[in-house]
Amino acid sequence: xxxxxxxxxxxxxxxxxxxxxxxxxxxxxxxxxxxxxxxxxxxxxxxxxxxxxxxxxxxxxxxxxxxxxxxxxxxxxxxxxxxxxxxxxxxxxxxxxxxxxxxxxxxxxxxxxxx
Amino acid sequence: xxxxxxxxxxxxxxxxxxxxxxxxxxxxxxxxxxxxxxxxxxxxxxxxxxxxxxxxxxxxxxxxxxxxxxxxxxxxxxxxxxxxxxxxxxxxxxxxxxxxxxxxxxxxxxxxxxxx
Numbered sequence: 754x755x756x757x758x759x760x761x762x763x764x765x766x767x768x769x770x771x772x773x774x775x776x777x778x779x780x781x782x783x784x785x786x787x788x789x790x791x792x793x794x795x796x797x798x799x800x801x802x803x804x805x806x807x808x809x810x811x812x813x814x815x816x817x818x819x820x821x822x823x824x825x826x827x828x829x830x831x832x833x834x835x836x837x838x839x840x841x842x843x844x845x846x847x848x849x850x851x852x853x854x855x856x857x858x859x860x861x862x863x864x865x866x867x868x
Numbered sequence: 869x870x871x872x873x874x875x876x877x878x879x880x881x882x883x884x885x886x887x888x889x890x891x892x893x894x895x896x897x898x899x900x901x902x903x904x905x906x907x908x909x910x911x912x913x914x915x916x917x918x919x920x921x922x923x924x925x926x927x928x929x930x931x932x933x934x935x936x937x938x939x940x941x942x943x944x945x946x947x948x949x950x951x952x953x954x955x956x957x958x959x960x961x962x963x964x965x966x967x968x969x970x971x972x973x974x975x976x977x978x979x980x981x982x983x984x
Contacts, residue, residue, distance in 0.1 A: 795977070
């Protein structure tokens with residue numbers, strides 16, 4: 754399988770639940786990203802990982818906890834979320850520090866609904 | 869710091885008519901420029917990119933964009949749109965001086981709606 758794969762595609766969770774989103778890439782990329790896309794709002798960069806190290810956290814609430822065990826996998830652990838956290842969560846990857854010319858490859862996203 | 873402005877949040881166009889989606893950027897250094905397309909309930913897909921050389925860049929699905937350094941613009945065009953072009957389009961910029969760090973700055977997106 755090639756490209757960036759996100760699972761699950763859809764997730765409904767209660768505010769007291771704990772769940773995880775998974776992202777996997779088979780492109781040999783070294784950088785991975787989590788974005789939040791809410792209706793009628795710009796794309797929000799949440800976290801950036803380069804070579805498994807977190808290089809950016811854009812003031813994301815602690816109820817979102819990222820994990821990057823290796824350059825191919827990225828997780829977003831969720832707990833005690835709020836209804837306003839309902840959104841499309843997009844994962845992306847890129848070559849990172851090797852080259853600046855390829856842009857990002859995105860997954861299809863996880864549609865999260867918090868009830 | 870770099871920024872991207874997409875002035876038009878929504879653009880309705882009749883089928884088979886031409887379309888232009890506007891993108892302006894701000895940066896103190898040379899940049900790479902990208903257009904992405906997002907179909908409903910999908911991730912973003914690379915449409916085309918400008919790195920260097922010819923200022924007219926051709927992408928997938930019949931789209932093209934022209935880099936204009938003096939006007940700091942990178943407008944996206946298609947001479948004849950199809951129903952299947954209905955989607956959201958994002959312009960993005962990457963700072964060339966970051967020695968390969970590919971952090972992209974995205975615009976707020978333009979929703980293109982094709983009217984039959």
